[in-house]
Amino acid sequence: MSASDLGMRIERPEQLLRDRVVDVVREAILRGSLAPGRRLTERELGELTGVSRTSLREALRHLQAEGLVESSESRGLRVAVLTPEVVGHLYDVRAALEPAAVELFVRCATAEQVAALAATRRLDEPEPEVELQATREFYRILLEGTANPILQQMAGSIDARIHALRRVSLRAPGRQLKSRREIDDILAAIKSGDAARAVELARLHVLAAKEAALVAVRSLERTEAS
Template sequence: MTGAGLDLRVKQDKLVRDKVVDALRQAILDGALKPGRRLTERELTELTGVSRTSVREALRHLQSERLVEASPSRGLRVAIPTVDEVGHIYELRAELEPLAAKLFVERATQGEVDTLIEIAGQLDPAESNNKDVLDRFDQVLLAGCRNPILEQVLGGLYTRIHALRRISAATPGRIAVTKEEYDDFAAAVLRRSPEDAAEAARRHVKAARASALIAVNLLEQGSD
């Protein structure tokens, strides 16, 4: 009986840790915990209502996802991508996103095409925060590729640059340009042209990379 109870308790502890990981990850992705923000076990214990052990394990897991990193001063902080990391990530995006665009045109259902076009039309240049629209666009695009490995890899890249995408999108004038880029992509999808869709995606990634480099410099200036 003692052994069975111990096994059950371990499973429960693991579940708590996973819930803390999910909560902190979402707070980071939503911007509630901003890049460069120092993270202390005491504060997070108070915020989550769980033990320091669970918080410590959750932070260790988030470090493995590169969402949390060691702070230059002390302790941990929400990760800030380096210029080199941004360059490496956008090198991959420049190859993978055009491929995703091409596969979407070739494989997506008409319902997915209609949904993507509708979402693209919801981008509002007058709105500084279009995060939900961009996230839904990515989800439909990746699902329509019908390639789960590409979806996993490219989705992981989007997670790594979550803060940069949000900050660069809020840069004056950037969302208006993004709107034009998405409209070009939507038009290519409507024409069912894989080549034009891939080229539109390539142009978008190139412009996004330039904005991301500006964003990472802003993040570094505001970090501890």
């Protein structure tokens, strides 16, 4: 597979090179071009990105700290494999953070931020990839509107893995439509200024997303074991 196929060639040397590599490899993982369990070698990544092994090592250490990359049994690195235990932990943290973010957004967001949040939901049965990106933008604006840098930092630390899990959980039959409706309901409560309802809807949305993600991950495990 060529660099052009994966869209990983580094083109902006003015940005700190390690950060550019982190961004590019992270995005390749999030969009599924680098699938869970795929072995990551410095040689292949060097060919795909066109950067030195030193920059790649630094970037991979950063991605390992984010939980997107992990050590493999062969002593190398691989794209992190999702397990039910990891999924449970991630969604338990999300269940604590997301309702708090929604409540703060209702209290602190500007009219412009509310409008920007609403703009991400103007979708008419989009393709799954389009909806995934719109949902990611929804949560980016939501966190920005909390005006709380500590919450933003905490949520940001798990954002990439949660986004990867959305890609998995939306495979469950009917989950994409149900998720869309849940988020739209949260937005309606936010727009009406009903913080209590928005918080409760956010909590229920996370619980439903957790259940769908666990079902999908367990299904993948059974498929790989067969």
